Amino acid sequence: MIPYDHKKIERKWRKIWEDREAHKTPQISDKSKYYCLDMFPYPSGSGLHVGHWRGYVLSDVWARYKKLQGYNVLHPMGWDSFGLPAENDAIKKGIHPKINTQRNIQNMKRQLKEIGAMYDWSREINTSDPRYYKWTQWIFLQMYKRGLAYKKLMPINWCPGCKTGLANEEVIEGKCERCGSRVVKKDMEQWMLRITEYADSLLYDLKNLDWPEKVKVMQVNWIGRSEGTEVIFKVISSKDSREYNLPVFTTRPDTLFGATYVVLSPEHEIVQKIVSSPKEREVFEYIKHSKETPEIERVSVEREKTGVFTEAYAINPVNNEKIPVWISDYVLISYGTGAIMAVPAHDERDFEFAKKFCLPVREVIYHKDSPRDKKGNLIKAYTGEGRLINSGEFSGLSSEEAREKITQWLTKKGLGKKTVSYKLRDWVFSRQRYWGEPIPIVYCPKCGEVPVPEKDLPVRLPEVERYKPTGTGKSPLENIPEFVNTICPTCGSPARRETDTMPQWAGSCWYFLRYPNPHFQEFPFDKEAVRYWLPVDAYIGGIEHAILHLLYARFFTKVLYDLGYIEFNEPFKRLFNQGMVCRRSEKSGKVEKMSKSKGNVVNPDELVKKYGTDALRLYELFIGPPEADCEWTDRGIEGTYRFLKRMWDIVLKLKDNFGKERETIVKRRHRLIYDITQRIENFKFNTAISGFMEFINFLSKDEVLDKGVDKETIEDLLIMLSPFAPHFCEELWEILGHSRSIFEESWPKYDLKLIESDMVSIPVQINGKLRGELRLRKDTSEQEAIEKAKSLGKVKKYLEGKEIKKVIFVPGKIINLVV
RNA sequence: GCGAGAGUGGCGGAACGGUAGACGCGCUAGACUUAGGAUCUAGUGAGGAAACUCAUGCGGGUUCAAAUCCCGCCUCUCGCACCA
Numbered sequence: 001m002i003p004y005d006h007k008k009i010e011r012k013w014r015k016i017w018e019d020r021e022a023h024k025t026p027q028i029s030d031k032s033k034y035y036c037l038d039m040f041p042y043p044s045g046s047g048l049h050v051g052h053w054r055g056y057v058l059s060d061v062w063a064r065y066k067k068l069q070g071y072n073v074l075h076p077m078g079w080d081s082f083g084l085p086a087e088n089d090a091i092k093k094g095i096h097p098k099i100n101t102q103r104n105i106q107n108m109k110r111q112l113k114e115i116g117a118m119y120d121w122s123r124e125i126n127t128s129d130p131r132y133y134k135w136t137q138w139i140f141l142q143m144y145k146r147g148l149a150y151k152k153l154m155p156i157n158w159c160p161g162c163k164t165g166l167a168n169e170e171v172i173e174g175k176c177e178r179c180g181s182r183v184v185k186k187d188m189e190q191w192m193l194r195i196t197e198y199a200d201s202l203l204y205d206l207k208n209l210d211w212p213e214k215v216k217v218m219q220v221n222w223i224g225r226s227e228g229t230e231v232i233f234k235v236i237s238s239k240d241s242r243e244y245n246l247p248v249f250t251t252r253p254d255t256l257f258g259a260t261y262v263v264l265s266p267e268h269e270i271v272q273k274i275v276s277s278p279k280e281r282e283v284f285e286y287i288k289h290s291k292e293t294p295e296i297e298r299v300s301v302e303r304e305k306t307g308v309f310t311e312a313y314a315i316n317p318v319n320n321e322k323i324p325v326w327i328s329d330y331v332l333i334s335y336g337t338g339a340i341m342a343v344p345a346h347d348e349r350d351f352e353f354a355k356k357f358c359l360p361v362r363e364v365i366y367h368k369d370s371p372r373d374k375k376g377n378l379i380k381a382y383t384g385e386g387r388l389i390n391s392g393e394f395s396g397l398s399s400e401e402a403r404e405k406i407t408q409w410l411t412k413k414g415l416g417k418k419t420v421s422y423k424l425r426d427w428v429f430s431r432q433r434y435w436g437e438p439i440p441i442v443y444c445p446k447c448g449e450v451p452v453p454e455k456d457l458p459v460r461l462p463e464v465e466r467y468k469p470t471g472t473g474k475s476p477l478e479n480i481p482e483f484v485n486t487i488c489p490t491c492g493s494p495a496r497r498e499t500d501t502m503p504q505w506a507g508s509c510w511y512f513l514r515y516p517n518p519h520f521q522e523f524p525f526d527k528e529a530v531r532y533w534l535p536v537d538a539y540i541g542g543i544e545h546a547i548l549h550l551l552y553a554r555f556f557t558k559v560l561y562d563l564g565y566i567e568f569n570e571p572f573k574r575l576f577n578q579g580m581v582c583r584r585s586e587k588s589g590k591v592e593k594m595s596k597s598k599g600n601v602v603n604p605d606e607l608v609k610k611y612g613t614d615a616l617r618l619y620e621l622f623i624g625p626p627e628a629d630c631e632w633t634d635r636g637i638e639g640t641y642r643f644l645k646r647m648w649d650i651v652l653k654l655k656d657n658f659g660k661e662r663e664t665i666v667k668r669r670h671r672l673i674y675d676i677t678q679r680i681e682n683f684k685f686n687t688a689i690s691g692f693m694e695f696i697n698f699l700s701k702d703e704v705l706d707k708g709v710d711k712e713t714i715e716d717l718l719i720m721l722s723p724f725a726p727h728f729c730e731e732l733w734e735i736l737g738h739s740r741s742i743f744e745e746s747w748p749k750y751d752l753k754l755i756e757s758d759m760v761s762i763p764v765q766i767n768g769k770l771r772g773e774l775r776l777r778k779d780t781s782e783q784e785a786i787e788k789a790k791s792l793g794k795v796k797k798y799l800e801g802k803e804i805k806k807v808i809f810v811p812g813k814i815i816n817l818v819v
Numbered sequence: 820g821c822g823a824g825a826g827u828g829g830c831g832g833a834a835c836g837g838u839a840g841a842c843g844c845g846c847u848a849g850a851c852u853u854a855g856g857a858u859c860u861a862g863u864g865a866g867g868a869a870a871c872u873c874a875u876g877c878g879g880g881u882u883c884a885a886a887u888c889c890c891g892c893c894u895c896u897c898g899c900a901c902c903a
Contacts, residue, residue: 639843690842763838768884
């Protein structure tokens with residue numbers, strides 16, 4: 001008998017698939033489509049480890065399963081090759097990003113091919129290819145024309161390590177998401193995208209998506225919509241007694257009568273105008289200090305509150321009370337209006353601040369559970385709802401009624417209005433780096449800011465010698481006169497190009513639209529092909545993109561939808577996040593996510609050599625539930641490898657003399673089809689594989705093999721296993737005499753009637769404890785079943801001298817006798 | 820602090836409120852072998868000679884019956900965190 005030779009088989013089928021163009025997806029077809037997309041990787045220099053494999057295997061099994069179900073499946077792959085990760089890798093190695101990226105792609109593509117996935121490589125895309133980024137620039141111009149891209153001087157997150165500005169989303173705990181450096185604030189002219197305009201749409205459309213709840217919640221929190229009231233306080237300058245209108249945002253207008261002071265963010269523009277001369281120096285020092293304080297510290301909850309009194313006063317519009325105006329860095333310039341009314345009795349932060357600076361606390365919401373000392377004073381803020389007190393004509397109302405009434409009152413008097421605030425900020429879209437899409441804008445001394453005409457796209461990234469970030473706040477492109485100097489597209493005068501480039505995320509915001517026709521010349525995407533293929537039916541990738549990429553891609557999709565270019569406003573119908581593969585790290589001694597820096601990676605190359613791709617694919621899935629993190633066990637793969645070998649032997653043993661269909665086997669077959677189908681549908685690939693193992697254990701019993709197994713059972717088994725172990729199943733399929741690929745077959749069907757058996761085994765319990773087991777016909781009457789149960793030897797013993805108080809009989813399930 | 824998820828053998832993990840530990844790793848014994856780190860067979864939660872008892876993070880509850888449902892804790896992981 002031929003032994004299972006994974007090397008030979010895998011090499012053979014990979015070549016056949018390539019020669020036959022087996023994975024080439026037809027552009028358009030009569031079949032229903034299924035778009036199964038992996039989050040495309042950036043071409044990293046460290047290559048793939050078994051953790052990366054997991055997601056790719058998962059999506060490939062799903063894609064192949066859908067193909068067997070008769071769908072026309074699109075399962076493409078490409079490269080997210082612009083941006084910080086690729087550029088930092090190049091700088092570290094001292095190789096030009098273009099060369100380094102090419103090399104990395106070559107290596108990763110080789111590794112990806114080892115997985116044996118059905119990627120249609122003829123559709124490969126690469127975001128740093130001018131034929132691709134031409135269209136990224138084109139989309140930017142469409143946004144620019146609609147006012148969705150604009151330039152603004154603003155304090156942005158500056159990473160001193162990467163020497164570039166970052167988006168809010170790229171700052172994690174005050175540190176750069178890429179390099180871990182502390183991010184500082186820097187005032188810079190930046191290109192911005194007006195993502196806030198889409199805040200509500202990004203929020204409300206989440207509810208129709210089949211996404212993990214966790215990711216949806218993260219996006220909801222990130223958008224951070226909160227409804228409230230803008231209240232206008234009058235501020236009288238202590239410098240010159242001039243009056244200014246100061247809007248503040250609050251979600252609790254019901255506490256307005258409890259406002260005993262006002263706090264401005266140190267960066268608030270009005271501060272300079274209202275501060276008294278004696279306080280000017282102190283205020284200036286405070287502002288300087290807070291600018292220098294790293295965001296991470298400034299925002300720390302534990303930190304004691306600080307602040308300075310401006311000696312100016314504000315008028316509370318609702319009762320004309322004069323209250324002091326302070327500045328403090330616990331008020332953020334970037335949220336709401338950058339100013340708050342402070343209600344110490346009902347806000348913890350305000351309470352803390354009031355205690356420190358001896359400011360009055362006035363209760364305006366009464367509740368019996370307010371935390372008080374013996375004298376009846378609040379010992380901390382009561383932040384819940386209640387009934388209004390000390391609130392003039394509004395006293396006696398509930399918080400909810402009061403919010404409505406007070407807002408109405410303010411609106412009528414022109415002193416306030418209902419508003420909505422968001423945590424979401426506009427997207428900082430400029431990077432002062434070389435390796436990215438040049439922003440297609442020209443500055444003309446006569447015409448000002450001029451967009452590059454579409455016919456002149458792409459604005460090519462010049463070939464340069466020096467590509468390292470400058471740290472001056474300008475991109476390295478600034479030093480390339482051939483790039484910078486151009487002529488104005490409008491008037492022809494000498495002009496300068498924008499030298500900032502787009503962020504890493506730009507290309508991935510729309511790549512899923514390009515795959516349906518990746519070589520299309522006339523437009524970013526082929527509308528016809530997009531109409532057929534989009535939206536993406538299943539999007540598979542890591543949870544780390546829960547906010548950044550997924551939010552940005554949704555934003556681009558919505559913009560393109562509003563501009564009439566596409567007919568759907570959500571790109572990814574279903575999202576699946578695979579769990580991370582972890583392993584004990586020698587350095588830390590902890591079980592951590594696999595990564596090169598932690599030194600706990602497992603290289604798939606050696607495993608493929610020793611056990612084969614198919615055994616590794618199986619183990620990647622068998623290791624645990626796909627959505628859960630898992631711990632890699634080095635010897636675990638032995639199990640799936642042995643499984644394949646045993647199955648191989650059984651099929652070869654059977655192939656020359658298949659038996660007739662036998663009832664027991666047919667029933668087991670239908671049971672298997674049912675189980676496997678259900679488990680795959682529910683993404684329970686780990687238990688699907690254990691189902692195959694159980695079936696093989698059943699088949700390998702001598703009595704089963706001796707009595708014979710029919711051909712159809714084995715063929716169905718092979719078809720069902722083929723998404724998991726494609727090379728292995730193709731080979732056995734051929735050995736069984738088929739000349740067509742197994743992936744041309746269709747998924748087997750089950751007959752529920754055949755699954756249900758006439759005989760069932762029923763556990764018998766006494767007082768809920770298992771005491772025996774009964775084999776019964778399914779339709780046995782309750783009475784007969786109970787009698788039989790009572791006569792079981794073991795059961796009899798327990799019933800001796802006892803009285804049966806209650807009998808539980810669940811047909812086909814259980815018998816429980818209570819004594 | 821807030822929000823979400825998870826705690827089951829030596830290990831990875833199975834279990835529509837109904838036989839806890841499927842399947843696999845590892846381990847033990849045996850078979851075949853010059854050999855076995857290949858393969859096959861049997862066993863493998865703990866205690867006990869056995870009958871049996873005890874076991875799903877801890878403590879309560881509901882139920883004939885709870886890993887599963889409810890209440891209260893503990894631990895871990897992840898996300899958010901002065902957002903007014």
